[in-house]
Amino acid sequence: MKTLLDAHAVSIGDGAIALHDSVGITLRSLGTGSSRLLVAGLQRMAAGAATIALLGEIEYGLEPHRLLRFLDSMGAKDTKQPLQVFITTHSPVALRELSGDQLYVVRKVAGRHLILVAGTSDDVQSTLRAGPEAFLTKQVIVCEGPSAVGLVRGLDQF
Template sequence: MARVRHIRIENFRSIQLLDWHPSAGINCLIGPGDSGKSSILEAIDLCLGSRRTVSLTDADFYLLDVEQSISITITLGELDDSLKSMEVYGLYLRGYKAQTRAIEDEPEAAAETVLTINMTVGSDLDPVWTLVSARAEAHGQSRYLTWSDRARLSPNRIGALADHNLAWRRGSVLNRLSNERADTSAALAKAARDARVTFGDAADIQLGETLQIVTDTATALGIPTGGKPKAMLDAHSVSFSGGTIALHSADGVPLRALGVGSTRLLLAGLQRKAASEATVILIDELEYGLEPHRVIRLLGSLGAKETPAPLQAFITTHSPIALRELRGDQLFVVRKQVSAHYVTVVGSVDDVQGDHSASS
């Protein structure tokens, strides 16, 4: 699935300008507080996310200058066949040359076929998403991704709140694990108490593959779920709609009751299992809620030691544990110099992490 080849951010929060070609694997952003690390993750999420609405304020503009539009442009490579369809996106397909990092407006035989997405926000605070193409612009045409493609490309963001991802909602990691879908129509006709039991039995069959993946992942990461989790109707749902089906422990306790660290670790492991559907993952403050040995487990579940990397991860951290565990080419220092931000790879020398750990 798609990976980010290039990011350009203009006039967003503390960032006046950032131009960066990230790694296809782990991109761990380090640097002092308020250097713009979290803003980079937020920009990626805003541009590629599958939200129908986005809430922005004047404070999201660089120096509160709403006359200078926010612009976030992301070029995606490693596209699947549907995204390279000439019938759907022909005028918007572009070419990317990895050696020179040049992006051409037309695809070429010697270049990777890519799509470039832009989100622009003006003083009206109304974001507009478009696909970038000089050829389409010359023809007076403009379009964006189909909703289904937008949902598939949307990165998974692991934060402190995980209710969304621990239920079968649109865009949740559980929906990306397999093509299984549960039919809740019969169960929803019953009273909520009876429906929980009735649907729980049926879900073992309908969602068996996904539940087994959750079980294996939780076991491998040492996360207690009391046995094989169940998919049961959420008793706390006021109405039966999106998110009605949520993960519960073997005892029927919603898994959203897990600690923050366990939740983040489980979701990172599940995202790895769903890599064929969604490759990009965003984790702000990697170490939040995790003991040192669990930080190491989380990095392992992201494939930090594997080549090629199974996921493209954008991470922020202040943890010396993460600095020691990651290679120099997975660490990127964020700095502001004059009127622009720069993201610089630490290097590939084996002992370079130790120097940064000692100084952090």
């Protein structure tokens, strides 16, 4: 004799059967960031059949170190890109991890949208690494020295 579940005596509704990880935690109970990483891994595995991915606000729910892993899992550092990924972001962390030929800037000019590649020259790439915030603004103010930078930051706050 052993104790087992009597399937006829149990009421099973929607969501009663769920995927679990190796330690028994249901995948639906994962946080936003963990869910996004899981989906990125699944998308990467399905890249042969579905080669385009659309990702809005990629930084949502991801700490900076997890954002780097997310970009890596989508193929940002691969020499041969496994997917064509369209990403929107406001995160300098995400921009810093991309190369200039992977980054496009979209601007509305005279009622039309203009899409420009950021570029692959050394000065574009060094700016992307040192000051990715410059790619997120409409205008860049150039300052010289700590006093000028402090003045502009103060003006920005007020």
